[in-house]
Amino acid sequence: MDNHSPAMFLGDALALDFLNSVATPVDTPVDWIENGEAFLRWLEQAGLVPRETIDSLRSQALPGEIDKVADQARNLREWFRTFVREHKGKPLRPEAMGELEQLNRLLERDEGFSRVVARQTDEGEIFEFQPMRKWRTPEALLLPVGEELGRFVCTEDFSNVKACEGPVCTMLFADHTRGHRRRWCSMAMCGNRAKQAAHRDRIRKA
Numbered sequence: 001m002d003n004h005s006p007a008m009f010l011g012d013a014l015a016l017d018f019l020n021s022v023a024t025p026v027d028t029p030v031d032w033i034e035n036g037e038a039f040l041r042w043l044e045q046a047g048l049v050p051r052e053t054i055d056s057l058r059s060q061a062l063p064g065e066i067d068k069v070a071d072q073a074r075n076l077r078e079w080f081r082t083f084v085r086e087h088k089g090k091p092l093r094p095e096a097m098g099e100l101e102q103l104n105r106l107l108e109r110d111e112g113f114s115r116v117v118a119r120q121t122d123e124g125e126i127f128e129f130q131p132m133r134k135w136r137t138p139e140a141l142l143l144p145v146g147e148e149l150g151r152f153v154c155t156e157d158f159s160n161v162k163a164c165e166g167p168v169c170t171m172l173f174a175d176h177t178r179g180h181r182r183r184w185c186s187m188a189m190c191g192n193r194a195k196q197a198a199h200r201d202r203i204r205k206a
């Protein structure tokens with residue numbers, strides 16, 4: 001698996017999927033945002049940036065410019081990982097606010113606006129108030145990510161944020177299951193591995 005294979009979206013929250021954009025699905029770590037091109041692919045798969053925007057930023061960017069933005073994205077990712085790892089498993093306390101300055105500084109750069117658009121529905125055409133963003137430079141690609149992180153901090157119950165119990169797995173997820181008993185990033189990966197290990201254990205003991 002390399003970063004050309006589709007990224008994994010198992011976190012049940014896009015902000016956590018962003019953290020999971022570096023992971024070790026088999027034996028070797030894969031970074032799905034290791035350079036500019038990879039970051040563009042991830043943003044498109046995540047549905048955070050429209051394809052036309054990606055195409056036009058790609059064609060207008062100077063050499064290396066989007067790679068630099070990917071560097072910043074990885075820095076943002078690792079900063080947010082520290083925050084989430086520290087606060088997961090319990091409700092977020094007001095004191096955590098002091099650690100979010102970096103995120104607010106990013107969000108301040110946003111050049112958002114809204115426009116009225118007409119949309120076709122089953123009941124005919126309706127008008128919609130649609131949030132938009134000016135994509136003046138490739139750095140604007142960080143803004144929808146920042147927005148997801150900010151929304152996550154404000155809306156997710158951090159009690160439900162868990163790390164996969166796979167012994168070498170680094171994936172994080174929000175456990176939205178009833179009863180909150182989710183233990184694995186995915187059954188196909190760590191869940192089955194744990195089942196097989198338990199099975200081998202039972203055989204050995206028997």
Ligand SMILES: [Zn+2]
Nearest residue numbers: 164169185190
């Ligand atoms: Zn896992």
